[in-house]
Amino acid sequence: MSLLSLNQVNKRFGGLRALTDISLDVEEGEILGLMGANGAGKTTLFSVICGHARPSSGEIRLGGESIVGLRPDQVCRRGIARTFQIVKPFGQMTVMENLLTAAMFGPAAIRRRDRALGHCREVLDELGMGDAASQPAHSLTLAMQKKLEVARAVATGCRILMLDEVMAGLTPTEVNEMLAIIRRLRLTRRLTILIVEHVMKALMELSSRVVVLHHGELIAKGTPSEIAADENVLEVYFGRAAP
Amino acid sequence: MNSTAFDALLWTALLVGFAALPIFGGDYLVGIGLAAAMWLALTQSWSVLSSLTGYVSLGHTVFYGLGSYVVVVTWQQTPLAIALLGAGAASAAFALLVGLPVMRVRGPYFVILTFGLAELVKYSVLALEAEMGVSSRLLFGAPDIRVIYGLMVALAVAATALRILVDVLPFGHGLRSLRENEEAAETVGVPVARYKLFAFVLSAIVPGMVGGVMAMRSTFFEPIQAFDPTISVNIILMAVIGGGESARGPLLGVLFLVILSEWLWAKAPQAYMIILGLLLIVFVLKFPRGLAGWLADWQRARR
Numbered sequence: 001m002s003l004l005s006l007n008q009v010n011k012r013f014g015g016l017r018a019l020t021d022i023s024l025d026v027e028e029g030e031i032l033g034l035m036g037a038n039g040a041g042k043t044t045l046f047s048v049i050c051g052h053a054r055p056s057s058g059e060i061r062l063g064g065e066s067i068v069g070l071r072p073d074q075v076c077r078r079g080i081a082r083t084f085q086i087v088k089p090f091g092q093m094t095v096m097e098n099l100l101t102a103a104m105f106g107p108a109a110i111r112r113r114d115r116a117l118g119h120c121r122e123v124l125d126e127l128g129m130g131d132a133a134s135q136p137a138h139s140l141t142l143a144m145q146k147k148l149e150v151a152r153a154v155a156t157g158c159r160i161l162m163l164d165e166v167m168a169g170l171t172p173t174e175v176n177e178m179l180a181i182i183r184r185l186r187l188t189r190r191l192t193i194l195i196v197e198h199v200m201k202a203l204m205e206l207s208s209r210v211v212v213l214h215h216g217e218l219i220a221k222g223t224p225s226e227i228a229a230d231e232n233v234l235e236v237y238f239g240r241a242a243p
Numbered sequence: 244m245n246s247t248a249f250d251a252l253l254w255t256a257l258l259v260g261f262a263a264l265p266i267f268g269g270d271y272l273v274g275i276g277l278a279a280a281m282w283l284a285l286t287q288s289w290s291v292l293s294s295l296t297g298y299v300s301l302g303h304t305v306f307y308g309l310g311s312y313v314v315v316v317t318w319q320q321t322p323l324a325i326a327l328l329g330a331g332a333a334s335a336a337f338a339l340l341v342g343l344p345v346m347r348v349r350g351p352y353f354v355i356l357t358f359g360l361a362e363l364v365k366y367s368v369l370a371l372e373a374e375m376g377v378s379s380r381l382l383f384g385a386p387d388i389r390v391i392y393g394l395m396v397a398l399a400v401a402a403t404a405l406r407i408l409v410d411v412l413p414f415g416h417g418l419r420s421l422r423e424n425e426e427a428a429e430t431v432g433v434p435v436a437r438y439k440l441f442a443f444v445l446s447a448i449v450p451g452m453v454g455g456v457m458a459m460r461s462t463f464f465e466p467i468q469a470f471d472p473t474i475s476v477n478i479i480l481m482a483v484i485g486g487g488e489s490a491r492g493p494l495l496g497v498l499f500l501v502i503l504s505e506w507l508w509a510k511a512p513q514a515y516m517i518i519l520g521l522l523l524i525v526f527v528l529k530f531p532r533g534l535a536g537w538l539a540d541w542q543r544a545r546r
Contacts, residue, residue: 052430071436073429073430073432073434076430077432081430081431082430084426084427084430088427090420090423091424092423093423097416101428101431102432105428105432105433105434106431106432107432109432152431153430153431155431156431156432
């Protein structure tokens with residue numbers, strides 16, 4: 001059985017069909033890349049899975065159990081954590097306090113402060129952010145705030161990590177560092193990862209499978225090399241070849 | 244001296260001071276002590292909601308007024324303890340009832356909504372009393388001021404203990420997180436809606452009981468006075484001047500303003516409101532973390 005499976009998921013905002021009949025299985029341990037132009041429905045798909053928006057119809061199952069209609073905090077406690085494309089740090093709190101919230105309230109549910117501190121310290125070290133632990137989150141650079149998004153999501157103790165454009169706006173060096181971090185986290189934390197990314201090189205290198213969204217429809221699934229050769233995808237991205 | 248030891252000393256000294264006041268002080272000093280205890284109870288309660296979640300309530304007088312009303316209406320029939328518990332319960336029930344819709348709006352909208360809600364309840368009670376043919380109620384056989392003082396100090400201790408407890412519990416950490424960003428807090432597992440509602444209810448209980456105790460002090464009930472919006476404004480004034488980071492803030496703000504008020508009323512009654520207004524402006528602009536924030540910085544610098 002797939003860890004996360006979507007069956008015929010639709011999301012309409014009034015007359016706009018943001019997602020149309022999305023069916024998708026996410027296998028345990030894989031890194032699934034989500035591709036698509038702006039407005040293709042990638043972030044809506046994230047919102048629908050995480051409980052920020054309720055699907056108009058369709059089924060979403062986590063480990064066989066439906067999670068449709070759950071609140072975002074309930075979805076998180078079932079084991080799904082996400083980052084935000086536009087970073088949302090707890091600005092006035094320190095980096096460590098940002099992570100503590102996740103450790104105490106996420107699926108890890110560590111209520112004792114000393115144990116929660118230890119858990120968060122490990123996560124920070126793993127992301128190379130140990131030195132920033134006592135800095136207020138609002139004072140971090142964008143690259144560090146992107147990392148903080150990832151660190152905070154991981155600190156929940158989630159099984160599924162959903163990354164929404166964590167590399168947008170980063171320099172090539174920072175992108176490479178982020179790639180290494182994501183690969184390492186998948187192994188050490190045994191994570192299943194869903195990743196939305198515009199940095200194509202990153203998405204192709206990282207993903208074991210890629211799905212392509214276009215105008216809210218799923219138009220292709222496959223390995224990165226299959227996707228790179230897929231005619232539908234090429235047409236959507238580059239237009240039809242002249243006859 | 245580290246800050247935990249400092250806090251322990253501060254709170255112990257304060258308790259001893261409150262306990263010694265009625266033994267050594269006359270009625271005038273007990274009156275000032277009563278005012279200090281009242282504002283402390285109100286401001287600490289308010290801070291559990293407003294300092295921790297960032298939802299600034301400008302309507303906490305509604306709980307005070309409801310508590311007064313409950314005690315006055317039940318005065319002849321019910322023992323004092325039951326009446327006071329009833330006042331707290333009524334406030335909590337009201338907060339629970341209006342909390343979910345009210346806590347959906349943020350920022351200035353929440354401020355105005357809480358203010359309007361308090362006015363609505365005030366005029367509803369006024370209309371209800373008029374309908375029943377009551378213009379104001381008198382309260383006979385109220386206890387001695389020293390009893391009232393003791394009750395109020397107990398409420399101040401309860402409210403302070405509540406704030407300190409919430410501060411150290413994961414619940415308090417959750418509230419601080421949602422103050423920074425509700426969507427992010429929800430995404431890492433904080434049950435945001437329930438926590439906000441719970442904080443709202445918690446912050447209502449003691450103010451209801453304070454209102455009940457003050458009804459015994461004034462020995463009459465009149466809605467315009469019991470739901471006076473200046474109570475809400477004063478709470479915010481004290482909280483801003485004291486600072487919101489810890490239970491110290493309300494304490495410093497209350498002590499500072501109660502003492503200053505007494506002094507100003509005696510020395511310069513005409514300038515009283517002007518000086519308070521200026522103080523608020525200075526603190527908002529120059530010391531947004533209040534007296535407690537300033538004290539914390541000073542302690543850190545000395546270490």
